[in-house]
Amino acid sequence: MKTSTDTPGPDSGDQSQRFLFEQADIRGERAHLDAAYREILAIHQYASGVSRLLGEFLAAAALLSSNLKFEGKLVLQVRSEGQVPLLMVECDDALQVRGIARGAELAISEDFDQLLHNGQLAITIDPTNGQRYQGIVPLEQGSLALSLDNYFRHSEQLNTRIWLAADGERAGGLLLQQLPAQLSPDEALRQQQWEHVCALAATVKGDELLALRSEELLYRLFHEDPLRLFEPAAIRFQCSCSRERTRNALATLDPAEIVELLEDLGSITMECEFCNQEYRFERADLTDILQGHAGKVLH
């Protein structure tokens, strides 16, 4: 139990920090979630295995969204035959995150493969203006980080490695990515530099990803390699739902169905599954959606 006399432990808060290796064409990103992660968990009642899973996905979304060069969002969505049939997290270009594990009420396992058995992860990059891009990643090897590593190894994209950890209170992650040749045009040297920093990063422990400040973590891992650290950016929990979006979703239903609901209930209440926000619509709010069905309303 936490009391006011507790000494605050090392804490990276909710933030993502970019860094560059000064002597190699490699960039990195270190993400840490704290209150934002706990706010998301507080909305639902998840068992500890599911909470940890959600934390790793949130950290991964924050790391991968560091590549977004435009207004938009990155979505990670898994469908599986395991105890968690659907898990979804989003992170937008302003590092606003939200996430949910749907149908996971009975998920009690702590095991990745049992929770997400035969899972298929869709990574969607969804620009506000422009073409959506989607990649599919089979979840395997018992971890999200290894599945993502595998995906990047077999895709045409830049070499990328990811490390993740979450404990139900905090979530953390580290990403390394090789950049197009600029400092080191020699392919053998590039490969050697990449393997060198990956070997150092691979020594990272879950506890370190969760508990250390970015500077401390990066110093511990790469103290012989000069790094340039950028200003950290804040990550926060912010649901993107709104009354207007909910109303738009309602407008896709069969108007006859809406009329029936209004007649039965007097009004329609829609609840956002990410944040539990309720949106209530009276008949007067839906007049335009129901146009052409007015006759039926009057009957």
Ligand SMILES: [Zn+2]
């Ligand atoms: Zn919401």
